[in-house]
Amino acid sequence: MEHLDKKSKITIMVAIMSALLFVALNQTIVGTALPKIIADLGGMEYFSWVFTIFMLTSSVTAVLVGKLSDIYGRKPFILLGIGIFMAGTFMCGTSDSIIQLIIYRGIQGFGGGMVMSTSFTAVGDLFSPRERGRWQGIMGGVFGLASVFGPTLGGYIVDNADWHWVFWIFLPVGIVAFILIMRLFPSVTKKEGESVDYFGSVFLTLTILPMLLAFSWAGKEYDWTSPQIIGLFSASVVALLIFISIERKAKSPVLPLELFKNDIFSLSNIIGFILGMGMFGAIMYTPFFIQGVMGTSATKSGFIMMPMTLAMVTASALGGQLITKTGKYKIIAIIGLLVMASGMFSLSRMDMDTSTLVAILNMITVGLGLGMSFPVFTLTIQNAVNYKFLGVATSSAQLFRQLGGTVGVSIMGTVMASSMKDEMAQMAPKGGTEAIAQNPQVAEKFKALQDPQALMDADKLEAIRQTLPEQMTGMFDQIVMVLRTSLSHALNDVFLTGMFLLTAAVILTFFLREIPLRMSNKEEEPIAEHGDEKVLKQEKFKEQYQR
Template sequence: MPRTRAKANTTTTSTSTPEQRPWALEGRAKNLALTGLFLSMGVSMLSMTVIGTSMPLIIADLGGDQAAFTWVVTAAMLASAISTPIWGKLADLTSKKLLLQLSLVIFTLGSALAGMASDPAWLIAFRVVQGIGAGGIPALGQIVLAEIISPRERGKYAGIMGAVMALSTVGGPLLGGFITDTIGWRWNFYVAAPIALVAIIMLQRTLNLYTVKRRVKIDYWGAALISTGFSSLLIWVTLGGSAFDWLSWPSMLMSVGGLLVLVLAIVVELKVEEPLIPLTLFKNRTFTLSVIASLSVGLAMFGTSVFLGQYMQLARGKTPTESGLLTIPMMAGLLLTSTLAGQLITRFGKWKAFMVAGAVMMFVGLLLLGQLRYDTSFWYVSVSMFILGAGVGLCMQNLVLIVQNTVDPHQMGAASSGVSFFRTIGGTAGMSVLGAMLASQVVTYIREELAKLSPEQLVGADVLAGGAIPKLAELPGPIKLVVETAYGHGIGNLFLAATPIALIAIIAIALLPNIPLGTKSNAQRLAEQVAENEQAVRLDA
């Protein structure tokens, strides 16, 4: 009888736990917490994109070249990528709320210090600090969202999150262009501080989460080896063919050495107690295919947005503000599809058709942008950007959603951050490869175009000799046309080169298991596991 009574009491507790415990956010408390969450996501994206249209001018002012341009962006993305799984792993071990606030503080500090840069090296260094903070904000945002919202309902909120990110991505270049044209580009790095402070305070007052604390044991060796391996490969891709020959000892050391370090990282991850990226996750077919697709989405999202800004300014002669306005169609497509698809996924519980359509649209958008030249019709450019943005909007947030729907609740942080990690790596690697390709092609095209000019038209061409990114407005007419032609043709080639990656995304998403979305939040799933364990202990007693 005592055993039966204990079982009955435990069963009652288990049934009521998810709804009655204070960390199960509902109603107004949940809405306020989500507002703080979306605000933090928005400010991180705003700060990362606000310099997008100003980058050519920033690098020109600091005396940098195309490699510096690429690495100012790549450094932040690489730091973000490497730190993302660390933030995600810590989220499985300790307070998600504290981690989200800490990532906001680091991000804001890095942004402020980057704004004080006096040369490209300084700017790159503090973009790394900025990237460390940025690695935590979106990943932790997705993890917290999973903690309080069920997968079925999360489609709607993931769409809203995508819309917030899209608005920040649209508003960032516009705001950055306006600030650059009025009070100077350095203020682009300071604009996020007040918004980040408000986000930190809101999260402190509204976000109350239950924390299942486990012993914190950070995989330092894994973090060091993964960061070293990927950094070596990315530096090799960026500098190969310019700083050293592809077939040379430095090239062999960076490429082969980077691969060997990553192999060693895999060995370490298989043996440590708390791996940074648990390789057992790859036994989950949904996780593995989502990682493959995320690599492609990262390239389409991050790589194209950077080079579209260069296209508008260096191939079309537009100001930073005009460049921001002209790239709105891509973000409009992302905003529209992420919001609409999120609502429909929540209503009907179906997700796969949206994602397959998104992958196909990514491919079509990249193929269309591959035809760009310096004199391509802006209508054509706008339609192409809209299609690409719409495809990214249908895939990006939903890849995280379906992974969260299938993994163990105790691995939610590692799984969510793992998808974000590989998405960022895809964007970072893509930008490094495409940036190196662009630098090489621009030099070739400029040399070919200069050879067609008469001696009188070559006056002022000496500014192109050092390889630095020129200020287009200061160039003589014939030389300006040479630069526009070279960048227009070169950037078009980049998009064309990226199209096979989108084909990989189509295949990976088509092969994803069509698993129905769950109706319980991660907190509820954890509560049920705790109750079941307590019940088992009592029965054994």
């Protein structure tokens, strides 16, 4: 597809970004609407599964489709992905129970994984690595815009209309994207000599699913040392060993092990994994500080988070343009990670007296760093491998980032819970426990304060306070203050953990070998595999590109 004229490429990219925006908006719009949905459908105990099932199905599908799209082309999978996602989205809006919603969200995930994997890979089909920088940055910006408008729109819809429209409102966007891609996206013939690695696909799935579940549940549903978590990790390790054995003999492996011999591929995925930990850690736990420590309402919290997302979108687009213009990516990655690490350090210094303006400035710093570094490592991976591995290499980058996010949220959640428990033990009001225990009805009210989530809803806290005897309101206020202070200290530890992780990513990036960005996909072998004998060829392409 690289041979297409500029106008055709841009038109196809508009179609791809429409599909990506459709998926991203439907991901982000659910969060703010879910409390109303749960209130209608019930099943609060299954709340987390609405998100978990999407993560599981989309992660597995993305990595499996990567190899299949290398064999059969991107078009059938992006169309199939949009179709499945639209079907799942429509069905989500018809849910009569939380179980139905979870099942339909799983279907959404299957389609979403296909769309996300093939969308980023299609950029590689259309443009040479040198040109991809700007488009990878714009694609990252699409996710950022969805993060800005999705939650706000979701809250508006549930406040002013039936919650079912949260899922249905963007269906026309999906239909338009489907028609555009069907008409504009070129078809390719199946690659000869390639076959589907069924056994490898099965055991790759059996490796990923238990691992994601273990990290999602550890420290929340079950203890890290519980038989359930140990069993899931053990199952994942066994499946991984079998998977490696299968891939060594497979004619057309679903994830070629030879890719990991490429130092740029391996190191970029490790850095991407760490970046995922820091990125999801910031996105997931910053609202805890804004709402739980600062006492800001959920609606205002969305507006306070907005500058971080807009900073990420801006930096992603500008960083991508800079990469395309200069051909340099290593320095941009290092600067981006350093800025993000400094932003995380600034977040770790906040306390209950921090002003909204300071919090916003700190989050903007994180957003700028994230936006600069986010597109880089997909690009380095695509540039370092043979073009025939483009799909599987791109999907592996997404998988490692997703795994990093899951692991990061789990570890940081454990850090927060442990730190908060220690702080509360030191700061608990003297004699308060005994006074509360003497009145079972009051004790029941105070139970709500054992979970830091209680601080996220100021109205609910005030409602509990109003139902208490007057002599107990002072104790209630004192415990809420202890809880806020403990949460503040715990989140300081969470953000500090994120800073150390991102510092490690900076150090690793210094060891990332920077090779010239190829000027065409027609080059059969990248420099990363054969050294400097390709430099002259690269310079020739560079001259042609500049002309």
